[in-house]
Amino acid sequence: xxxxxxxxxxxxxxxxxxxxxxxxxxxxxxxxxxxxxxxxxxxxxxxxxxxxxxxxxxxxxxxxxxxxxxxxxxxxxxxxxxxxxxxxxxxxxxxxxxxxxxxxxxxxxxxxxxxxxxxxxxxxxxxxxxxxxxxxxxxxxxxxxxxxxxxxxxxxxxxxxxxxxxxxxxxxxxxxxxxxxxxxxxxxxxxxxxxxxxxxxxxxxxxxxxxxxxxxxxxxxxxxxxxxxxxxxxxxxxxxxxxxxxxxxxxxxxxxxxxxxxxxxxxxxxxxxxxxxxxxxxxxxxxxxxxxxxxxxxxxxxxxxxxxxxxxxxxxxxxxxxxxxxxxxxxxxxxxxxxxxxxxxxxxxxxxxxxxxxxxxxxxxxxxxxxxxxxxxxxxxxxxxxxxxxxxxxxxxxxxxxxxxxxxxxxxxxxxxxxxxxxxxxxxxxxxxxxxxxxxxxxxxxxxxxxxxxxxxxxxxxxxxxxxxxxxxxxxxxxxxxxxxxxxxxxxxxxxxxxxxxxxxxxxxxxxxxxxxxxxxxxxxxxxxxxxxxxxxxxxxxxxxxxxxxxxxxxxxxxxxxxxxxxxxxxxxxxxxxxxxxxxxxxxxxxxxxxxxxxxxxxx
Numbered sequence: 001x002x003x004x005x006x007x008x009x010x011x012x013x014x015x016x017x018x019x020x021x022x023x024x025x026x027x028x029x030x031x032x033x034x035x036x037x038x039x040x041x042x043x044x045x046x047x048x049x050x051x052x053x054x055x056x057x058x059x060x061x062x063x064x065x066x067x068x069x070x071x072x073x074x075x076x077x078x079x080x081x082x083x084x085x086x087x088x089x090x091x092x093x094x095x096x097x098x099x100x101x102x103x104x105x106x107x108x109x110x111x112x113x114x115x116x117x118x119x120x121x122x123x124x125x126x127x128x129x130x131x132x133x134x135x136x137x138x139x140x141x142x143x144x145x146x147x148x149x150x151x152x153x154x155x156x157x158x159x160x161x162x163x164x165x166x167x168x169x170x171x172x173x174x175x176x177x178x179x180x181x182x183x184x185x186x187x188x189x190x191x192x193x194x195x196x197x198x199x200x201x202x203x204x205x206x207x208x209x210x211x212x213x214x215x216x217x218x219x220x221x222x223x224x225x226x227x228x229x230x231x232x233x234x235x236x237x238x239x240x241x242x243x244x245x246x247x248x249x250x251x252x253x254x255x256x257x258x259x260x261x262x263x264x265x266x267x268x269x270x271x272x273x274x275x276x277x278x279x280x281x282x283x284x285x286x287x288x289x290x291x292x293x294x295x296x297x298x299x300x301x302x303x304x305x306x307x308x309x310x311x312x313x314x315x316x317x318x319x320x321x322x323x324x325x326x327x328x329x330x331x332x333x334x335x336x337x338x339x340x341x342x343x344x345x346x347x348x349x350x351x352x353x354x355x356x357x358x359x360x361x362x363x364x365x366x367x368x369x370x371x372x373x374x375x376x377x378x379x380x381x382x383x384x385x386x387x388x389x390x391x392x393x394x395x396x397x398x399x400x401x402x403x404x405x406x407x408x409x410x411x412x413x414x415x416x417x418x419x420x421x422x423x424x425x426x427x428x429x430x431x432x433x434x435x436x437x438x439x440x441x442x443x444x445x446x447x448x449x450x451x452x453x454x455x456x457x458x459x460x461x462x463x464x465x466x467x468x469x470x471x472x473x474x475x476x477x478x479x480x481x482x483x484x485x486x487x488x489x490x491x492x493x494x495x496x497x498x499x500x501x502x503x504x505x506x507x508x509x510x511x512x513x514x515x516x517x518x519x520x521x522x523x524x525x526x527x528x529x530x531x532x533x534x535x536x537x538x539x540x541x542x543x544x545x546x547x548x549x550x551x552x553x554x555x556x557x558x559x560x561x562x563x564x565x566x567x568x569x570x571x572x573x574x575x576x577x578x579x580x581x582x583x584x585x586x587x588x589x590x591x592x593x594x595x596x597x598x599x600x601x602x603x604x
Contacts, residue, residue: 013058014041035059040101102215103199105162105258117430118341119148121383123421123438128457131446132416135399138361139443142457143391143421145347150339150385151429161428162197162260163337164215166252168245169234170269172206176236179270179298182323187231189327190334194218198338199260201252202230205245206238207274211252239274242267242303246282246293246310253291261428262340262382266333267310268296268320272303279309286312290344292382294333296320297553304553305474308560313367314381318568319557329568336566339385342425349393350375352440355417357398364392366467366563383425389565390460393419417442453502455529461498462533463562466540470559473543474552484544491544495537499525516541 014037028042035057037045045055056063126142167190169183187202194200199215212230249265286293292315295307299321308317318329351358351374363369363376367389370377380389395418421438469491492515500510503524513522515537521530539562543555560568 012036012038012041014038014044030057102201102256102258103217105197105199105260116151117432118151118427118434120434120436121148121342121345121423122146123347123423123436125419125421125438125441126454126456127441127443128453129443129448129451130454131444131448133447134445136397137399138394138396139418140457140461141393141395141418141441142454142460143347143349143393144456145345145380145383145389145423147341147383147385147387150341161262161338161340162195162199163334164253164256164260164263165194165198165200165334165337166203166249166265167200168203168205168209168249168265168267170206170240170242170245170271171204171234171236171238172240172271173237174240174271174301179323180234180236182326183268184231184234186326186330188223188228190330191218191223191227191231192220193331193334194220196220197260200227202227203245203248203252204234205241205248206236207241209241209244209248211248215252215256240269240271241275241277242269242273242306242310243277243279243282246279246286249293250282250285250289250291254289261431262337262343263291264315264333264337265291265293266296266330267293267307268298268326269307270298270302272301273306279306283309283312286310290314290381292337294318294337296329297556298323298326300553302553304556308556311560313564316564316566316568317556317560319553321553336384340382340428341385342383343428344379344381345383345423345425346377346379347391347421347423348372348375348377349391349419349421351395352417352420355419358416358418359396360393360419361396362392362394364394364464365390366464366565384566387566390463392457392460392464395419414445415442416445450504452504452524455502455526458498458502459529459532461502462495462536465494465498466536467559467562469540470543470555470562474555474559488541488544491540492537495533499533 013035028037028039030037030042045058122145124144124146126144128140128142132139167187169187171180175183191200195218198218200213200218201215202212204210204212213224213226216224216227245267249267253263253265293310293312294315295311295317297304297307297317297319304317304319311317316333318333320326320329349360349363351360360374360376363378365378367378367380370379378391383389397416397418417440419441421441422435423438424433424435426432427434473487493511495515496510496513499505499513499522500507505513505522505524509523514520516534518531518534521527525533539558543558557568560566
């Protein structure tokens with residue numbers, strides 16, 4: 001078959017299929033005549049050559065570069081570098097990937113994906129009041145999403161779904177000695193906890209980033225030597241380029257020909273970028289690829305603000321003040337990822353067309369809220385088993401002319417129709433896209449004496465207030481002591497006014513409340529609510545007063561817990577040091593199923 005020059009550039013001359021540099025299939029340009037091949041086809045040419053000869057290009061008949069061929073044939077050589085496009089004596093690769101094909105997904109008997117599907121989440125509405133009066137013009141409600149428990153596998157099935165995990169390790173000069181040695185020990189441990197249905201790839205970075213291994217399947221009893229050797233060979237030197245590691249991790253994930261049900265990137269750094277970098281492109285790509293990043297800041301000199309930005313609102317940032325907790329923190333995150341039940345979860349909220357004179361006044365959430373016409377859309381990313389997400393929804397409406405509402409021609413006694421939620425996600429077990437609608441939300445219309453606000457609503461209003469205040473603090477880290485004190489006083493007044501309104505306290509009693517004394521529960525505030533309130537107030541005030549080294553990391557870690565409603569690593573020692581939030585310990589975010597999976601990941 002004859003090809004013109006353009007056809008030669010567009011097709012692989014071995015398999016005659018199209019060459020698409022963004023199609024997920026690795027390509028290689030041997031550097032002889034300018035034409036590229038699929039990497040697998042190139043390997044086929046090498047395999048067909050005699051042991052004593054060098055394979056040649058089927059187009060120009062020139063022999064391939066012998067040193068480069070030998071490098072490619074080494075099992076742990078020739079992996080991609082994030083800042084190099086010319087490798088191995090003139091060989092160029094597109095897109096920046098010189099690796100053998102990743103390990104295929106294992107087939108180990110029956111799997112959860114073939115034996116079950118995820119139970120849909122529980123979606124519930126909780127109004128601020130049990131009823132509204134006929135003259136009411138607004139109502140606040142809490143919309144809660146509760147993920148299902150992790151399913152129990154049937155006999156003979158793989159106990160958990162597989163995970164594709166990319167681990168990025170900072171090997172800059174500041175990691176030399178005990179920090180890097182502890183990270184190496186943690187990586188060896190993590191490798192032994194990867195089950196045969198998991199895959200792991202390693203990246204190291206300093207002034208640039210390098211992929212050390214392709215995706216290898218887990219082998220707890222006999223870890224892959226390529227992984228072990230790569231860990232042992234890590235050496236601390238040079239500067240720090242976090243952005244190189246981030247971009248390379250995305251590229252490694254994008255180039256997978258097959259994918260496990262869950263995935264994530266773990267990135268650890270103890271420093272700051274050696275030079276200014278623009279993360280705009282990376283953040284857009286990460287959102288597009290829907291790859292969660294779980295970042296870890298070690299010590300007091302890392303860039304917690306940047307690592308929090310990289311984690312975004314679908315991953316987490318964790319502050320690691322001491323090297324002794326690396327292992328627990330990494331293993332805990334892996335356990336959480338392995339308990340994923342829904343991928344790309346999102347929910348839309350609107351007022352049904354049948355509702356009479358009702359408007360969606362506001363939707364408040366720690367995630368970004370997008371509006372499409374009259375519908376509010378919130379994207380939560382992946383949800384772990386039994387996790388909960390909460391949204392405050394505010395409705396406005398004209399007063400009812402009577403206690404009897406008319407809906408589609410049918411009389412609905414003493415009810416006002418307000419909202420409906422529709423949610424979608426990818427079931428990690430069946431890989432099916434699921435769409436559900438929750439029951440419509442309506443509330444009885446009835447005259448009633450004043451009653452306290454539903455405490456479930458009050459708790460989430462307080463949480464969102466804390467998120468807002470912590471973000472304000474993060475934007476002004478260099479405030480004076482006097483400014484911090486004035487801010488704390490103003491915040492306490494805001495919270496006291498909220499409590500007076502929510503729990504129907506008299507003003508004098510409300511303003512005299514000691515918001516930091518958990519032992520003295522104010523009259524009219526339920527005993528079960530008070531620890532929650534004190535924890536939030538204590539965290540935000542502590543966040544305002546933090547000035548010592550490492551305080552920005554503590555604040556960022558707190559904000560992660562409050563914003564993402566997800567637990568990060570904690571221990572009694574760290575809590576005593578003020579390195580984690582009091583709120584996390586009483587929030588229930590460390591769900592039972594995620595915790596149990598973490599424990600199963602930490603085999604002693």
